Amino acid sequence: MDLLLTEDWDLLDDGNGSIALTPSQEYSVAQTVATEIKLFEGEGWYDQSQGTPHFALILGVNPNYPLIRQVLLWRATGVDGVRNADMDMYIDQNRTLRGDIFVTTGLKGNIYRVQY
Template identity: 30%
Template sequence: MTTTFMLDPDTWDLVVGPDGNYVTLTGAAQIQQDVCSAIRTFQGECWYDNTQGMPYFESIFGQPVASSFLKKQVQNAALTVPTVTGATLTNLTISGRKLTGTVVVTTSTSTTPIEVNF
């Protein structure tokens, strides 16, 4: 698995530890943040792989959208994270331009499901 730098949950900016180095995540915390990042990524945003991300501009924001479509998009985004083998959406809210919810993921490295709030 790749290294994940910790992002501040309020600003989504990198976190620097007391030693002056970037803080990294492992285990469940890494999976949680990586899933959140996958769901927050706009399709086409990643210049190294513009197929990643959710189609916010193309198919979600500014138009009526079926909850089944949103559910599938969130689950597919979660499944792009290495080691995630399953994703079940348990809560989803869209208000204006803000999508929030909870997805429970299973991984190939843990027998305990991981709850991810995004």
């Protein structure tokens, strides 16, 4: 079990004054995938090999959507407990690249949606 994070990546209390934990191991895997994708490579406090190479491959270059998709799925499937991952990408009305990554966990085979 991991610490439960809000949508703003902040800690949450459990109503009893303690820090809330994820409700299941599978939820923890999905939350770890989201963290891995949003973390910039080299910025992990304890492990600088974690994270996505946003500066090296994604930002500051012409958009290469297949490459972005491949990199994000590579990071998602590298998380322990992930059996499979697939992704839908789209550009919203503000010209922001968004996506949904669907993660299948190896524990029970449940599918979780992680937004990018």
